[in-house]
Amino acid sequence: MPHSAAPLKAEQVSQFKLLAQPRFAPFFWTQFTGAANDNLFKFALTVMVTYQMHLDWLPHEMAGLVIGAVFILPFLLFSATAGQLADKYPHHRLIGYLKQWEVALMLIAAVGFWLGSPALLLGCVFGMGLQSTFFGPVKYAYLPQQLHPSELTGGNGMVEMGTFVAIVLGSLAGGVLIGLTGDAPSAAGVSGAAGAGSAGGDVLHAYWLGHVSVAVACLALALLGYWVSRAIPAAPATDPGLRINWNPISEVWRNLKLAHGNTVVFRSVLGASWMWFIGSVLMSQFPVIAKDVLHGSPNVAPLLLAVFAAGIGTGSLLCEALSRKQIEIGLVPVGAIGMSVFLADLYLATRSLPTPAAPLSVPQFLALGANWRVMADLFLLCLFTGLYSVPMYALIQARSQPTHRARIIAANNILNALFIIASALITAALLHLGLEIADIFLTLAIANAVVAGYIFLLVPEYLLRFIAWVLTHLVYRFRVRGREHIPAQGPAVLACNHVSFVDAILLMAASPRPIYFLMDARIFKIPVLGYVFRMARAIPIAPQKDDPQAFEAAFAQATQVLRNGDLLGIFPEGAITRDGQLQRFRRGIQKIVADARAQGLDVPIVPMALTNLWGSFFSRIEVRNGENVAMVRPLRRGLFNRVGLHIGPALDGPATTPSMLQEQVQRLLQAP
Template sequence: MQNSVHLLKTRRFLPLFATQFCGALNDNLFRTSMVMLVIYGIYRDATQEATFSAIAGALFILPFFLLSALAGQLADERDKARIVRIVKSAEIAIMLVGAAGLLLQSVPLLLAALLAMGVHSTFFGPIKYAILPQHLEEGEVLAGTGLVEAGTYIGIIGGTLLGGVLVLQRPDGSFHAEWAAGAVLLVALIGRVSGHFVPPAPPAPDAPPFHFDWHIIRASRTLVSNTLHIPRLFLAIIAISFFWAMGAVLTAQFIPLVKNALGADQSVATLFLAVFSVGVAIGSVAINRLLGGHVSAKYSPAAAIAMGLFVLDLFRRVHGWPAPDETLRDLGAFVAMPNGWMIVFDLLGVAIAGGMFVVPLYAFLTTTVPKSETARTIAANNIVNSGMMVAATLILTVAVQMGVTVADSLLIVAVASLPAAWLGWKLHRACD
């Protein structure tokens, strides 16, 4: 088995890794800064805060649903490295708007920048996986996919921590985000520089020609239909979609859960997001070691069941948590509480199992189809993923409005782990 770390020393992988790392870092630096500023500094109502968090998540996901077909076609038709450079240049302009929103504490500007970052990620998303079979050997693709996934979540960790730290509280109790505004611009610039060094990845010379369809709805329907009629791809994509739907519910509610169910401040919310990201990164690298570089869904069913069990234990502990005080607990007070560390452990377990579940499925998508179709396959996956994520966040929003507590929403995730495990088992039976 190839040691995945050796890829980080190569020109064919390192610039892409650094570019996608900066993208993940900036996405989460901006999103965490925005959510911390709005929930702790602007809004003062639990229902309003949970609704905003869910809507922000759905708004970021929406471009994946609408534009992934165009992104996939573009990536398969053009040089992927050139698209990377265009997309990273656009990120600088988007972050100028985002920085203005942070400085002015303008919710419309913040949401506009968030939507634009969703568009940015939509066009970059197919490339970061589809480019791997072009630059890596067959036995390196799983390792490369694991590193990309781990790097993404390390970026999430860094962005989450920075977003939580750089939104500061003044002596009068108000919040400000000048440092966060400067940081999102700096990271965007670094990402553009690293993107410049991604090696060329033109379309395969023997790739069959295809007609570029600019009609968003028709192109999306055709792309998904052409992909999902292949049984193994169908199972992999639906399984991945369940994972992201569960993740959307969890991450959308982390900060409201911390504030309103656990009575803790933003330092604990930052810890939760960071622990979740660390866990996925650990699982993403560990599964490559377990599988020995072989692309397989062997461990996916057990990983999905483990996710559900950890979420159920998290639900149990949150429901047994003392009622929040008027003063929010800081990190030290939270971990000193009975079961404080066990809640953190449950989150870590959910995340590690999640990384082990999803990484082989992404590697399967990029190695099952011809290299000339990988970006469109990832794009079809993104359309279905985003549709289920939007559906999950809308269901969550309606449930919150009907009086379902943030803690109770954890049960949605636990129940969803069962069909995810069944899909993983079906894929394992079909392919291994």
């Protein structure tokens, strides 16, 4: 029987300690064994068809493409149905059924390997793709149920790392096992296998031991995965009353519309699909890169795959440390920049490699310094891909409505499949037009810069969080205390002292949710900062005596932000301090709370205090012509200055006066 679900408020732990948690470890190893089994099976079948058989209906040069296409086809056809089932039924039960399905498939596959029947094994590939199709939505819907929001990035990083390690280990094991030689017993009847076609019974006899070894390994992994899955804690259905639409075509369209309903989520799904576009180009071309570009022996391709997985795994694990245990989508532009840089350098590194007299063995390959640059580029490219993908998937999970989260993941899987297919077709077309593999790298580098830039312009939150991440990691050493006081959902007013021109950016970095700021209209006229705050959809406010109409419009917009259930940021002093001291709080915050209450909203106020920011480049500490000004002495305190944000418990908005709020902020400023 499954264990009871761990409450979301359970003790929060680091990503590696999650492997000791019953709410995560069984799921992780279930996912790991499944990914390893998929790739062991597919790679073994690819080697079997490519090297051990001669089939008129499946040329060896097409084996990898056909097997990959058969595996990905169910994602297009049945992801929509899978998403519905994952929302309607308990996740732990679905995982158990799917692992039983895997065991049954591996029993059939064992017969296929015994008989040497590629047709039967291709049918199993389709079945495995179908099983993966139904597992995907369950997987990504399960994590937000069991992990605290602060653990979601680390948990996704662990799953991503584990998946790619499993891909490498499974592929390596499949290649080694299928190549084992040993004649079949005379009673095995392999030579008469109907599926062999013109393969040649003698060849199949010679590799009988390899075929049996693969069959046993696949079945053992399936059984191990099922056994581990039985320890997965209970994960209830998110929408048990959902009526299943069994028409996959209409449901695909409905799922895409469902995802499109949340702009940030849908465009993040497109960004994740673009990552799969690039990844599938690289993974599908590893054998060609190893042979034709790097002039290596067949064993060089697995080495590249290992470097690929090591890079993805490292980047995925780094996400938690770089995000300070929150969903930090500011890492996504960092990842995109790194991807383009190292794709471009991979192009430069592979353009003029010397051509040896014979294919290079792995030791010979490693002995050439130029090849280390290639491997470094590949590793760093994949590291930045991990930084790109993990926060994006965490955002998709966190921002999707729980009742239809699995269906949005299904929409993501559909688009991923389309992008993977498109990558194969476009790559084939470019190669047909005469481009070399190195040219493909440069094309991808340019395309990635264009596509990522377009997505970030469509979803400016990514760029804003990137700016905030740079400011809090490379300019300041930013420490936040009391982050848990920011409400995870629902409207709230965040009230903070006003010390510098970048206060709003620092608050953005501290909040796991977007903040809409009410800001002095004059700030919008400052170069760069004005553009940043317009991109953040900050609300400009002018003094009432200067522009009464704009003044009222600003408060109306602020109330609408709260009605939408979002966070409103405000600096109650009304201006940046000119002496470093806390100024008198104005009554505007009372008006905001009163307007919200008039519309039925009792909005809490969260007091905040920025510390040690006075005296920095962005504060008005300099005096010019008798005026306090900012941003006139770059690096006036150097880099990596310690600044902090203290966040206090939420206050009852309607009962809080400006003077009471000011007292709370003053206490936070004086806190040790």
